[in-house]
Amino acid sequence: ELILAIETSCDETSAAVVRSGKEICSNIVSSQIDVHERFGGVVPEIASRKHVETITRIIEAAIAQSGYTANDLSAIAVTEGPGLVGALLVGNVAAKGLALALNIPLIATHHIAGHIYASRLEHEMRFPALALVVSGGHTELVLLPKEGVFQIIGRTRDDAVGEAYDKVARALKLPYPGGPHIDRLAHEAAAEIELPRAWLEQDSYDFSFSGLKSAVLAVINQHRMKGLELDEAALAKGFQQSVIDVLVTKALRAAKQYGVEQLILCGGVAANRGLRQALALACEKDKLQLIVPSPKLCTDNAAMIGAAAYIKFKHGQFAGLDMKADPGLSLEKWSIETLA
Numbered sequence: 314e315l316i317l318a319i320e321t322s323c324d325e326t327s328a329a330v331v332r333s334g335k336e337i338c339s340n341i342v343s344s345q346i347d348v349h350e351r352f353g354g355v356v357p358e359i360a361s362r363k364h365v366e367t368i369t370r371i372i373e374a375a376i377a378q379s380g381y382t383a384n385d386l387s388a389i390a391v392t393e394g395p396g397l398v399g400a401l402l403v404g405n406v407a408a409k410g411l412a413l414a415l416n417i418p419l420i421a422t423h424h425i426a427g428h429i430y431a432s433r434l435e436h437e438m439r440f441p442a443l444a445l446v447v448s449g450g451h452t453e454l455v456l457l458p459k460e461g462v463f464q465i466i467g468r469t470r471d472d473a474v475g476e477a478y479d480k481v482a483r484a485l486k487l488p489y490p491g492g493p494h495i496d497r498l499a500h501e502a503a504a505e506i507e508l509p510r511a512w513l514e515q516d517s518y519d520f521s522f523s524g525l526k527s528a529v530l531a532v533i534n535q536h537r538m539k540g541l542e543l544d545e546a547a548l549a550k551g552f553q554q555s556v557i558d559v560l561v562t563k564a565l566r567a568a569k570q571y572g573v574e575q576l577i578l579c580g581g582v583a584a585n586r587g588l589r590q591a592l593a594l595a596c597e598k599d600k601l602q603l604i605v606p607s608p609k610l611c612t613d614n615a616a617m618i619g620a621a622a623y624i625k626f627k628h629g630q631f632a633g634l635d636m637k638a639d640p641g642l643s644l645e646k647w648s649i650e651t652l653a
């Protein structure tokens with residue numbers, strides 16, 4: 314069963330052909346980073362226009378590279394949300410057109426389910442599983458009691474981790490997106506500037522990163538006002554250590570409480586070397602199986618959408634051609650069944 318998947322929720326235009334939800338036949342990703350870089354972040358109107366310019370070429374390339382033809386496809390999957398509404402719309406229109414022309418089903422797919430199911434493209438998934446989702450717009454602990462069922466047990470109350478990374482990087486005048494640059498600085502650091510950790514209530518699985526971000530900005534301002542030289546690497550390390558400490562501690566506590574078979578680390582920030590290492594170490598100590606997609610499958614791509622869409626395909630849960638892009642789509646409601 315071959316699914317052609319399309320992803321245009323933010324600033325990556327991507328199309329992929331995925332077989333049976335786990336085998337990548339092709340996965341083409343066209344990033345707009347160079348266009349948005351000089352604005353220091355994604356400009357929604359420009360993102361939509363760029364998607365329009367590239368989508369057809371990307372889809373054609375994905376089909377050509379897969380070694381199959383359009384007539385071999387079983388379904389078309391597309392990110393329904395969450396994301397930028399104008400950007401999502403471009404992928405949605407393209408997907409509907411293809412589904413109609415080829416007379417095959419359309420699968421409305423959740424972007425975060427995609428980040429989680431990216432795991433299946435390289436690993437065997439076992440349930441119950443816990444996913445630590447860390448991306449540009451989301452920071453969540455998601456429990457999957459079984460295949461295709463999602464329960465959010467913790468989420469950020471303010472900034473997403475990736476957002477905090479990008480804001481701190483911007484304050485340090487590093488290029489956008491800042492995550493990889495902070496990661497590199499933290500690794501080069503000879504010292505560490507200690508920063509606070511936001512644990513919140515004792516039994517809470519929620520997160521907060523805006524206080525940490527403010528603490529970083531305060532350190533930068535103090536140095537500037539006093540005319541002191543700032544050890545930027547030490548600050549980056551302090552920031553990264555605070556983030557990692559809270560994420561790892563809460564994820565392992567939740568994994569233990571819910572007795573899961575696997576912990577899945579996913580989303581763009583899962584490309585972070587420090588986080589991968591710290592979580593791997595903690596899981597080894599707790600004898601918990603950890604799954605982390607390779608970095609190129611952690612950031613936005615259409616293959617992960619094809620992997621998630623396959624669950625809906627197997628259950629015959631298809632979308633109508635009247636489907637609408639939904640920038641605030643709920644992950645729990647996207648589950649294949651509701652838990653009693």
Ligand code: ATP
Nearest residue numbers: 448449450451475490492493496581582584585613
């Ligand atoms: P969402 O998935 O929540 O809609 P998004 O799709 O924009 O958001 P992703 O593409 O999953 O986000 O991830 C992008 C984020 O990952 C950016 O904030 C970027 O800085 C961050 N990131 C990428 N690599 C690293 C890294 N090595 N360390 C830390 N952060 C990183």
Ligand code: MG
Nearest residue numbers: 323324325613
């Ligand atoms: Mg992106």
Ligand code: FE
Nearest residue numbers: 448581612613
């Ligand atoms: Fe994403």
